[in-house]
Amino acid sequence: GDSVTQMEGPVTLSEEACLTINCTYTATGYPSLFWYVQYPGEGLQLLLKATKADDKGSNKGFEATYRKETTSFHLEKGSVQVSDSAVYFCALSDRLGGNQFYFGTGTSLTVIP
Amino acid sequence: NAGVTQTPKFQVLKTGQSMTLQCAQDMNHNSMYWYRQDPGMGLRLIYYSASEGTTDKGEVPNGYNVSRLNKREFSLRLESAAPSQTSVYFCASSGTVNQPQHFGDGTRLSIL
Numbered sequence: 001g002d003s004v005t006q007m008e009g010p011v012t013l014s015e016e017a018c019l020t021i022n023c024t025y026t027a028t029g030y031p032s033l034f035w036y037v038q039y040p041g042e043g044l045q046l047l048l049k050a051t052k053a054d055d056k057g058s059n060k061g062f063e064a065t066y067r068k069e070t071t072s073f074h075l076e077k078g079s080v081q082v083s084d085s086a087v088y089f090c091a092l093s094d095r096l097g098g099n100q101f102y103f104g105t106g107t108s109l110t111v112i113p
Numbered sequence: 114n115a116g117v118t119q120t121p122k123f124q125v126l127k128t129g130q131s132m133t134l135q136c137a138q139d140m141n142h143n144s145m146y147w148y149r150q151d152p153g154m155g156l157r158l159i160y161y162s163a164s165e166g167t168t169d170k171g172e173v174p175n176g177y178n179v180s181r182l183n184k185r186e187f188s189l190r191l192e193s194a195a196p197s198q199t200s201v202y203f204c205a206s207s208g209t210v211n212q213p214q215h216f217g218d219g220t221r222l223s224i225l
Contacts, residue, residue, distance in 0.1 A: 034213060043117070043203055043216030044156075089155065093211040100171065101146070101214060105155035 002027045006090045006104035013080055013111050021075040021107045023064075023090035031094035033057075033066050033073040038087045038106070047075075047088070080111045115139050119204050119217035126194045126224045134189040134220050136204030144207045145187035146171075146214060147179060149200040156203065162187055163210050194224045 007022040025031065032051045036044040048057030053068035064075045073090060090104040120135045138145065143164045148156040148171075158171030160179040168179050176198060178190045187206075191198060201221050205214040 032211060041218070043218045044205075044214075045216070046213045049213060095211050100158060100161065100210070103156040105153060 002031070002092060002094050002100075002102045004090050004092055004102050004104040006088075007107055008105070010108040010110060013109070015082055015111055015113050016079045017111075019075070019077040019080045019084075019109065021088055021090075021109070023073045023075065023104060025071050025073065025090075025092050025102075027071075027092055027094045029094050031092040033064070034091040034093070034101075035062070035064055035073070035075050036089040036091060036103075038089065040086075044089060080109070082111045082113055085109055085111045117204055117206055117215050117217035119202075119220050121220060122218065123221045124223070126191075126222065128195060128224060130194050130224075132191050132194060132222075134191075134202055134204075134222075135186070136188065136217060137186045138204075138206040138215070139185065140206060140208075140215065141184070142206035142208050142215070143184070144210045144212075145181065146205040146207075147177075147187070147189045148203045148205065149173065149198075150203060150219070151200050159189065159202075161210075196224050198222065199224045 003026045034049045035047040037047045038044045048059040050057040050066035056065045087106045089106045117138045146161040147159040157173045162168045162181040165184045201219045204217045207214045
């Protein structure tokens with residue numbers, strides 16, 4: 001069945017460091033891919049998305065490219081800020097996989113000044 | 114812009130008690146979902162409703178029931194709460210299945 005595997009955390013970085021959070025997926029069909037962010041005490045918010053191979057999603061300085069050949073959708077940011085501290089979830093949606101969303105287990109990021 | 118509203122935000126129950134978690138969305142979305150979030154396990158889908166009048170089981174439906182009351186509202190019921198159901202529950206909605214989901218702020222439920 002469909003699934004998402006993402007890099008385990010927690011991840012601690014200094015402000016202005018580069019961030020990469022790895023995400024790979026398994027899907028029956030041609031999924032759409034998403035990154036969500038969850039700040040403490042809140043629900044998940046959509047950060048970015050990509051709906052087909054080679055698409056690049058971007059938002060708030062974060063980027064991720066849909067790589068069909070490696071079944072990956074890694075999240076990257078060139079210079080993190082303290083305000084980026086949160087939990088990040090990779091997710092996929094696959095119509096052929098049963099009309100459900102599949103979430104990774106989340107990666108906690110802490111950015112220190 | 115309310116989006117997805119969940120009530121209550123916090124609740125403590127005793128084992129065996131029943132409870133209904135409420136969820137309402139004001140975005141005219143067709144699809145609605147209930148998830149639970151547990152440490153180290155990410156989000157797991159309990160039930161979803163692809164459209165008004167339909168509901169389907171997700172990954173972990175045992176011990177729960179749902180009602181899609183109308184297009185706006187989707188409730189989750191625990192008939193006989195168990196300590197294993199201690200979790201944070203999130204409701205979400207989307208225009209249709211496969212579109213990005215919008216989440217509420219969650220209900221933190223403890224069962225003693």
